Amino acid sequence: MEEDVGEDPEMPFGGDGPFTVLGIETSCDDTGAAVVRSDGTILGEALASQQDIHEKWGGVVPGLAREAHVNEIDRIVAAALAQAGMASAAQVDAVAVTVGPGLEICLRVGCEKAKALALEHAKPFVAVHHLEAHVMLARAGLGAEEGLAPPAFPFLALLVSGGHCQLLLCEGVGRFSILGGTVDDALGEAFDKVARLLGLPTGGGGGPAVERCARAGDPRAYPLPIPMVHKKDMNFSYAGLKNSFRMTVERARAELALSADAPLPDGAVADLAASFQHAAITHLEQRVRRAVAHCHARGVRTLAVVGGVAANAQVRARLGALCAAAGERDGEGGGAWRMVVPPARLCTDNGVMVAWSAVERLRCGVSNAAAGQEVYARVPLGPQIAAEASGSGGGGSSPK
Structure with a gap:
């Protein structure tokens, strides 16, 4: 993503005056658009x-996703503009769109729409990194912490979603260092697999289905191994836990003498869901605790939890408790940690995060040329410093 860096004196981005951005998101299976003002409204x-x-x-079919984006993109953009009281994109100050990573054929639908609007109305154009948009949304002041300022740089971010699981040190707009990443599967993908094994409906996502079911279950009913407990880095792994869970489900079915197509009893399903969720979040806690200690020594005191799995109430509660105890536990003083999480409805993909990420970039004088802008199925977010951070010589995977 090539950037044009510089300030246009005729545009309002460098000063204190408000400006508006239309953000468009089509990286996977949600068609989103939003108009956001530079004060976070x-x-x-x-x-x-x-x-x-x-x-x-049982999962996203790229061709069907692209077709749905094509069918919906004009309506969704028009609806966002109308809700903002605008007749067309001529009334916004800039246009932004996700250009990667994601499904290339889906990204292209949103990108072409945004490019056309920016060129038609002679608006500044911002190409947005999908993962950066999730992280930057923590700075929009949209959470439940009334009266508290958005987190300043630097801060620690846990990005946890269907395709990504990373710990990031966020030092500025476009400046990220990867402390740890998934070495195989992301947590959101593991939740989807668990939901299918339990026969839960996955239309709204496997994570929400497992979370709802787990509320009635006993998290200690089926002990599951916590991944990588002896690894001293900040990486994640959910492939082994998924396999252990599959074998646990098979044993439970055998103990109940169930045929292959017979559903598990509701009580067993709830206990299995709760047991998986407990083990999965315990793994998150262990890696985040290590990252908090690493960043605490460097003066960082804020954790932003972002991405689709950040909507999980247990994830929020347990990481919130971790942050509340972090300063005291580290024994180094300097103040307790604060956790920032976007509203649950904005943790999944949406146009708001794209527009806000563009607000941040425009304030820094960064924009892109709309003509010729490409999309990217894979594009890195920041340098990998996992080996340095862990002191073990090991590293996580590259960003997906």
Whole structure:
């Protein structure tokens, strides 16, 4: 993503005056658009979910996702503008769009729409990194902490979603260092697999289905191994836990003398869901605790939890408790940690995060040329410093 760096004196981005950005998101299976003002006010937003389209397939089908984006993009953009009281994109100050990482054929739908609007109305254009948009949303002041300023740089971020699981040191706009990443599967993907093994509906996402079911279960009913307990780095792994859970489900079925197509009893399903969720979040806690200690020594005191899995109430509660105890536990003083999490509805993909990420970039004088802008299925977010951070010589995977 090539950037044009510089300030245009005719545009309001460098001063204190407010400006508005239209953000468009089509990286996977949600068609989103939003108009956001530079003070964090959401003026208009619209979202078209594809959960009913993909549920019967057990996952996102790229071709169907692209077709749905094509069918919805004009309506969604128009709805966001109308909710903002705007007749067209001519009334916003800039246009932004996710250009990667994601499904390339889906990204292209949003990118072409944004490029056309920016060129038609002669608006500044911002190409947004999907993962950066999730992280930057923590700075929009949209959380439940009334009266508290958005987190300043630097801060620690846990990005946890269907395709990503990373710990990032966020030092500025576009400046990220990767402390740890997944070495195999992300937590959101593991939640999806667990939901399918338990026969839960996955149209709204496997994570929410497992979370709802787990509320009635006993998290100690089926002991599961915590991944990588002897590894001293900040990386994640969920492939082994998924396999252990599959074998646990098979044993439970055998003990109940169930045929291959017979459903598990509701009580067993709830206990299995609760047991998996407990083990998965314990793994998160262990890695985040190590990252907090690493960053605490460097003066960082804020953890932002972002991405689709950040909507999970147990993730929020347990990481919130970890932060509350962090300063005292480290024994180094300097103040307790603060956790910042976007509203649950904005943890999944949406246009608001794209628009806000563009606000941050425009304030720094960064924009892109709309003509010729490409999309990227894979694009790195920041340098990998996991080996340095862990002191073990090991590193995590590259960003997906």
